[in-house]
Amino acid sequence: MSGDRARRRGLTRRDFLVAGGGATAGLILASCGSGPEGNPAVSGSTSGGTGAKYEGPNVSLAFWNGFTGGDGPFMKDLVTQFNSETDNIEVKMSVQEWADYYVKVPQAVASGSGPDVGIMHINQLATNAARTVILPLDDVAQTLELQEDDFAPIVWNGGTYNGQRYGIPLDTHPLGFYYNKKVMEQGGLDPESPPATGDDYLAALEDLKSKGIEGHWVSPFLFLGGLQWQSLLWQNGGELYNSEGTAATFNSEQGVAAMTWLVDLVKNGYSPANVGQDADTIAFQNDKNAFNWNGIWMINAFKEIKSLDWGVTQIPQIGSEKAAWASSHNFVIMNKEGQDPNKIDASKVFIKWVIDHSVDWAKAGQVPADNSVRTSQEFTALEEQSAFAEQLPYVHFPPPIPGIGDIDVILETAVSEAVLLKKEPADALNDAASTADETLQENAEKYGTG
């Protein structure tokens, strides 16, 4: 289980207590903590060290992230190795569910007791930048001599907000096309040549159906139905939002066509109706489902199932262009009031070191963001990860708009209503778009970005 999967399904007891104790519990914290005032670009100092070396006094860095799944041990090993190679910096890693993490980090940073360095998803950077949780890192990128050429452009450019850089990209984790070879054989398909076009895909599903197999289970949840729909929307040339991020455009012709394609899989008997949360993936693991568009984070989970005979490749091109949903983990430095500049320098050294060693991180089921790592022989030897990496030129991220994560739950409602056949795709998307418009405008007003 990767961090992303954990983020959506996980709920710790404490998470429940925080939330279930009523909004009041959070509000006490809220009213007690006073946020850092002023512009972080001015108040935050990130000058000093080169990032290549840290020669100050011994420091200890608190490093928080949400790698609660199979990816956690990989990051832990990197941290251990870093600590043993570095005399004067000690990194202490602490892990919690992503959902928890994004609630807790701002509170902890505001009270001055939070982490020094952390990981954030690319769609969280703008929100946390606007809320002054994280520091701009342009000078970090400079001193670390990181530039656009070193990274996949989409990932590099996704880390900026308001013309400033807030995240140093560690990886990309796109959606890919997993196929179950055993089920394909049962359906009379060649397990070595998964369909790559829309016509082939539907033909393959028809073959599977004739053998009584429902070949592509459509999940009515954001994970994965919503991510599959977004991939298809981009394949049709659509966009989720207008360029200012003030209005939803996902109910466009392209968006409706994408949703209709998924809903038709259910209507035509290529998917069971009312698929439960994760049931599409469980069915894939149990040789009941042939095709599963799922995240790169499933590689190690599927590898652990010895009886599972599977392959992974690029998402088939159903629409007019190639596209796939993706997200990215980014290093961030926290905007703690009165932060010790030595710690900021030490953080840079740590970030630079992990990015240089990110091929070890790739083994956890990630595509490294750094070009030199991604083109290294060590990475290209990772067969499945390399298959995902080929999608890098055309992966899409949510736009860097503060509060954009708020729309996820609205999108999920639309996917649920459409895939469960409660509403026509166009109606579900139109309803969601009008709710999303309200939210986007409220956010634009709140963050002063409108």
Add this chain to the structure above:
Amino acid sequence: MATQETTRVTASGLARSRARAATRGGPQKQGTFTPYLFMLPYMILFGIFVAAPTISAFWISLHNWDYLLPGKPFTGLDNYIDLFSGSGSAGLFWKSMWATAQFTIYSVPPLVIFPLLVAVVLHQKFPGRNFFRAVYFAPYVLGVAVVGILWRYLLDPTVGVINYYLGLIGLPSDIPWTNGLPWAWIGLVGMTVWWTAGFNAVIYLAGLQGIPRDLYEAARVDGASRWQQFRHVTLPGLRPVTLFVVTVTILASANVFGQPYLVTGQSGAPGNATRTAIMYITGEGLGRFRMGSASAMSILLASILAIIGAFNFRLLGRRND
């Protein structure tokens, strides 16, 4: 009846001790602040954990409040007015309130009646009684996360155990327990009854043990049948306990969060039909960091629950003897 006797006893005992104190010339006068000093420890906790947060929540609800943003503009009652404005997000809030109301309406009757029956049975003397008492109480010790994950896999429409067994005995095996209506409500209420019925049963059991045996003997002498004993001795004897159980169960059901969050997903499948008020408020306050409007919603929900609670006390607390 039993309570009245107790009251009388205590009152007369108090009178006696006062009289004694007076005759001995002991410390019969107490300081004006004594009762308040006795209440002080609780009042401190109440003040810190209930009164202060409530006042602070009300203050926050008058603002556009994100604790990290420097500007927290005062907006007066706008957050409350918005909830009645008919805007899209107000509609979503009221939809979540309706989901909470539905869950409460469906879950409170079984959670009040079923544990009573369990308690009456477990009150009898039979071999293995303590074992069964433990069995019925056992699920209650589990955390909501455990219960939620467990039931999500039991209830799953396509790969779940329940539908599998329904299929084996020839019943429909494609019931959407987690993402169709009314099935999702049946699943959520069912798992909640399984989870928390034991708690209410234990309360009832304590209540049953407090009913004097001689009342049953007197009823038997008068020729009352078992049903008449239950109707005229057990039920009236359980009145205060029932008031407690009903009140606590309504509050617990109205605060439902973990079961739908884990079983039907954070948006409350199908669509957002099973997203409850607490889920919506949590998303508004801790997801979107719109704490002003989240506080306004909390205060509205709390006010409605207070009214229901008061009504409940009037209805069940009334004595008809």
